[in-house]
Amino acid sequence: MNKLYYRYGAMNSGKTTLLLQVAHNYEERGMKVLILKPGIDTKGDNKIVTRIGLEREVDYLIHPDEDLSIYLKSISNDISCVLVDESQFLSKEQIDELYKFTKLKDISVICYGLRSDFKTNAFPGSKRLFEIADVMEEMYTTCRCGKRAKFNARIVNGEFTSSGEQVAIDGENEVKYESLCGKCYLEKVLKITNYDYNKENNSIKDRLIAYKEELEKNNKESSSTLKKYRKSILVKIRNELSENLHKNDYTRKLK
Numbered sequence: 001m002n003k004l005y006y007r008y009g010a011m012n013s014g015k016t017t018l019l020l021q022v023a024h025n026y027e028e029r030g031m032k033v034l035i036l037k038p039g040i041d042t043k044g045d046n047k048i049v050t051r052i053g054l055e056r057e058v059d060y061l062i063h064p065d066e067d068l069s070i071y072l073k074s075i076s077n078d079i080s081c082v083l084v085d086e087s088q089f090l091s092k093e094q095i096d097e098l099y100k101f102t103k104l105k106d107i108s109v110i111c112y113g114l115r116s117d118f119k120t121n122a123f124p125g126s127k128r129l130f131e132i133a134d135v136m137e138e139m140y141t142t143c144r145c146g147k148r149a150k151f152n153a154r155i156v157n158g159e160f161t162s163s164g165e166q167v168a169i170d171g172e173n174e175v176k177y178e179s180l181c182g183k184c185y186l187e188k189v190l191k192i193t194n195y196d197y198n199k200e201n202n203s204i205k206d207r208l209i210a211y212k213e214e215l216e217k218n219n220k221e222s223s224s225t226l227k228k229y230r231k232s233i234l235v236k237i238r239n240e241l242s243e244n245l246h247k248n249d250y251t252r253k254l255k
């Protein structure tokens with residue numbers, strides 16, 4: 001039984017290069033493939049262009065609202081595999097048609113595409129593929145920090161941005177993309193740093209240390225009347241801290 005595959009990754013993970021390699025492997029063994037891509041991707045028009053300079057004409061351009069079943073039903077049975085580039089741009093219905101084609105015509109379809117957009121949300125095509133593909137394979141590229149990149153950050157006029165339309169093609173209107181890991185995405189695009197995230201926790205930690213020091217000092221140095229008085233204040237502080245800390249491990253240490 002043939003399958004619907006989804007090979008996904010961030011930009012620059014070599015998806016299109018692999019697609020051309022797979023096409024070459026089939027053809028080397030005398031088998032026929034068809035290469036499809038959505039017409040929404042204006043990069044290279046009816047060609048597939050890879051970042052390492054390979055290119056090839058596609059067999060069919062899929063238009064945004066077209067009923068893909070008409071084309072798929074016309075495909076002859078001597079085709080061994082259908083390869084789809086930039087499949088994140090297809091509609092849910094078009095992915096459903098590719099699935100039907102795989103199962104009812106018994107020809108494999110390998111879709112290549114992005115996992116998510118520059119806001120980390122799935123595209124219509126990628127969402128549907130995650131729901132129904134038989135096989136999903138992640139492809140990797142490297143973030144500027146050396147970790148695996150999962151997200152595509154959009155850069156407009158040299159600045160990272162998290163607002164704008166879902167589709168803005170690379171290289172057009174000063175739009176660029178950079179593949180980032182999760183941590184770098186939070187830091188560079190959403191401007192959330194490790195320090196900011198832990199700031200509240202740190203201030204509670206500092207107060208906890210001060211509380212413990214006071215408690216020790218009180219036990220060592222105070223007279224019994226003073227001890228009683230200071231203890232009541234310390235209990236108040238402890239209760240307040242406990243409330244703030246009820247969700248984490250420091251609570252235990254207060255007892």
Ligand SMILES: [Zn+2]
Nearest residue numbers: 143145181184
């Ligand atoms: Zn990173």
